[in-house]
Amino acid sequence: MRTIRIGSGAGYSGDRIEPAVELAEKGNINYLVFECLAERTIAIAQNAKLNDPTKGYDPLLVERFEAVLPICKKNGIKIITNMGAANPQAGAAKVREIAARLGLGKLKIAAISGDDVVEALKVSDTKILETGAPASSMASVLVSANAYVGAAPMVEALANGADVIITGRVADPSMFLAPQIHEFGWSQDDWDKIGKGTAVGHLLECGGQVTGGYYAEPGKKDVADLARLGFPIAEVSEDGAIVITKVEGSGGKVTEHTCKEQILYEVHDPKTYLTPDVTADFSQITFTEIAPNRIKVGGVTGRARTDTFKVSVGYNDGYMGEGQISYAGPGALARAQLALDIVRERLKITGVKANELRFDLIGVNSIHADVLAPAPEPTEVRVRVTGRCDSMKEAVRIGNEVETLYTNGPASGGGATKSAKQVVAMLSALFPRDKVVPVIEYLEA
């Protein structure tokens, strides 16, 4: 039975660089996948592309490819990533440039685009899922709209000999599924196999989150060597058998419990995990330790996929302003509460119009409201005021009103900070499959 090994080189755009290098050098992998495109990242990248048509790909693309491309070339490892973000063609051109500069010889790079449906959505009566309003009603504030494309175009690129695939918006698990379909010749409507391949993708897409990252609870769930956390590898066989593991000797651990936490991460109904490729069923999934750091995955099935692609819609949603200041020692809490009252009144007096305001005491109620009240009273408290406004000018004034507590507020406030930024918020919609046409372009180095 033929087996391939797929490594996960990043769980998000800003993730550590060296674990992917370790995977490429010592992981004995055939494919290295980097998931770097969060919901909002693509809207931000879209703005970057508008300012400069050669930009709009992931800001760490160059650093990551410089680190792994020579090793992957030497070891025959293919790379698949969504670091193309809003501009896969420019990302692919950058990779070609890096390959030439490093003298790596022949390399075939595929750029997959076609996920951008913003112009189509502006004139569409497709409903926004969260609000029920037609997409066209948001035309004036829309920044981006990208369909989550499935594995199919990546499978085609692999069949055409691509060594590196740079995509825009694709579903995260699909990047891991594509090499399995390609290598094993699975039919794309063999729902059980596609379901299993999707489970592999879901377990690996967040990098270290399945190898002991985001898991440690000192004394209860200890994880050794998180500073050298090893990123995951999936061993997949032609019949869909799966083992999750990591590079031997690396930090972290793969256990039944690390896998259990990750398989349910960002899942709603485990029986119905929707991707562009399949409706995967994780409701009967099992994890079995067959050796230390080797977990066998069983019980995954699949059903037919839906007729629509999910579309992630970015829109301008005003400006957010924030200010913070700390109080400490006896009476800290009372001074912090006084500070909040003063800022609340100041924003009224000075006529700052906010659509929403929030007054937090960090260390007291900023994370969990009253669910977890501190006892006894904390010896330091950080005041935080934040609000969303229609103009940048007003957003800036929120931070200013916190800062002026220095000389106008309670005693001994310190460490004031302030910030203001434009808000690009995200909504979603379902768009007919046949209206999204993936485009594959090839570059040769």
Add this chain to the structure above:
Amino acid sequence: MKLFDIAHSRTGDKGNISNISVIVYDQKDYERVREYVTPERVRAHFKGIVNGEVVRYEIPTLGALNFVMQDALGGGVTRSLALDAHGKCLASALLAMDIPAKN
């Protein structure tokens, strides 16, 4: 005792919806957790944080429950004014729930 003593947890976010898994360390505690940690109790526990419906899914093969909570993230990760806009810390807050010692 607290849920923290017998289970672990992870939060995920999709738009304005938060999901929290509750996974028992030892399968023998699953039934007890399943009986006590109902969607109604979770809703009450998160009063003031979660404004929408709470639905529970059971995954017995994992010894796990999955709570899906609507209107839980201040309008959604990308526009929320919250310090923890993803609601990542909600998992730990749920584990603070008191659960009766053995029935």
